[in-house]
Amino acid sequence: MKVFQKEFTLSPHDRGFHIITDRVLDEIPEISEIKAGYLQVFIQHTSAGLTINENTDPTVREDFELHFDSIVPEVENYYQHNVEGIDDMPGHLKSSMVGCSVSIPITNGSLNLGTWQGIYLCEFRDYGGARTIVLTAMGV
Amino acid sequence: MKVFQKEFTLSPHDRGFHIITDRVLDEIPEISEIKAGYLQVFIQHTSAGLTINENTDPTVREDFELHFDSIVPEVENYYQHNVEGIDDMPGHLKSSMVGCSVSIPITNGSLNLGTWQGIYLCEFRDYGGARTIVLTAMGV
Amino acid sequence: MKVFQKEFTLSPHDRGFHIITDRVLDEIPEISEIKAGYLQVFIQHTSAGLTINENTDPTVREDFELHFDSIVPEVENYYQHNVEGIDDMPGHLKSSMVGCSVSIPITNGSLNLGTWQGIYLCEFRDYGGARTIVLTAMGV
Numbered sequence: 001m002k003v004f005q006k007e008f009t010l011s012p013h014d015r016g017f018h019i020i021t022d023r024v025l026d027e028i029p030e031i032s033e034i035k036a037g038y039l040q041v042f043i044q045h046t047s048a049g050l051t052i053n054e055n056t057d058p059t060v061r062e063d064f065e066l067h068f069d070s071i072v073p074e075v076e077n078y079y080q081h082n083v084e085g086i087d088d089m090p091g092h093l094k095s096s097m098v099g100c101s102v103s104i105p106i107t108n109g110s111l112n113l114g115t116w117q118g119i120y121l122c123e124f125r126d127y128g129g130a131r132t133i134v135l136t137a138m139g140v
Numbered sequence: 141m142k143v144f145q146k147e148f149t150l151s152p153h154d155r156g157f158h159i160i161t162d163r164v165l166d167e168i169p170e171i172s173e174i175k176a177g178y179l180q181v182f183i184q185h186t187s188a189g190l191t192i193n194e195n196t197d198p199t200v201r202e203d204f205e206l207h208f209d210s211i212v213p214e215v216e217n218y219y220q221h222n223v224e225g226i227d228d229m230p231g232h233l234k235s236s237m238v239g240c241s242v243s244i245p246i247t248n249g250s251l252n253l254g255t256w257q258g259i260y261l262c263e264f265r266d267y268g269g270a271r272t273i274v275l276t277a278m279g280v
Numbered sequence: 281m282k283v284f285q286k287e288f289t290l291s292p293h294d295r296g297f298h299i300i301t302d303r304v305l306d307e308i309p310e311i312s313e314i315k316a317g318y319l320q321v322f323i324q325h326t327s328a329g330l331t332i333n334e335n336t337d338p339t340v341r342e343d344f345e346l347h348f349d350s351i352v353p354e355v356e357n358y359y360q361h362n363v364e365g366i367d368d369m370p371g372h373l374k375s376s377m378v379g380c381s382v383s384i385p386i387t388n389g390s391l392n393l394g395t396w397q398g399i400y401l402c403e404f405r406d407y408g409g410a411r412t413i414v415l416t417a418m419g420v
Contacts, residue, residue, distance in 0.1 A: 044394025114184025
């Protein structure tokens, strides 16, 4: 049984959806030692998130930004939590809609993603700053 | 420590929500050898998803289809990514709202689901075709 | 390799979002024996959910309740599944939007959550009753 755990910091990203698959792989090359298992990617923040989606056409990520803004508007008359800026409460809501972690199978030393799948950093703040990621790979 | 990993293909399903719990169990009978652990079910696609929900009344799954269509409409004037059909971009968005994997505890050789819980395949395309699933069971 | 699994019952909570991090930790003190791994928290119900979000300001949880009610209204003319009350079908939908499990890295014997992260019980029913939680901690 093997367990590898790494923690690293993503430098600030613009608000929006960004593919970070290669960066994750760079941080945990030890997954090449795992024949069968999985990798968990966890973000330690509540106004950002992680998801898996289409890894090729950048307009997909732009449409994500517009659609999440549409179903979680920046201003709602019922929001009470707004001391940290109008992008904060919507960021919390979006974070729970996509989630703060993804888990991906590892097979024969590689992430067993589908052809079109990539890991997205979902940055919901205008100036979210650096984000800390914890990677945990487990398997045999 | 035991790790079992299987990959299989679901034949094409109609657009909508479908219970696949029994099919998953058929593919990985080895979970009977695990006393305590968990099973991860992962779908390798970005316009389909997996979730856990009510396993009995078929109208629940029909209401799911109507509600997800309501909050992620087929046509939005801001969608840019539409070269693959009008059901594609909504499918990507819905996929990240439900997620592409579920993890379920294994206890004494069985999935430890609640009485009313089943695993749903969420097929968001009109003609999504076959879908590949990766199962990873881990435990002692 | 260590695996610890616990099942426990949360007494009935009011409809809304509630922080249960301390209760989870009380139920599985054995995570102190894990240097690197993760904890899965799983709820065996389909009209409640679990998510990770802001752990300090109670207005965040109140805004969650109002926003999820806004995007999943209690009454929609297309709901067919309403025999169990008007809060049931919306509860199922909300459950799949937040998910029924969260996974958190364990590092040096503690949950490796961010400073502002807590585990939320999402109770979507008016009278949901007691809820069963399964905890699975795995690691070295």
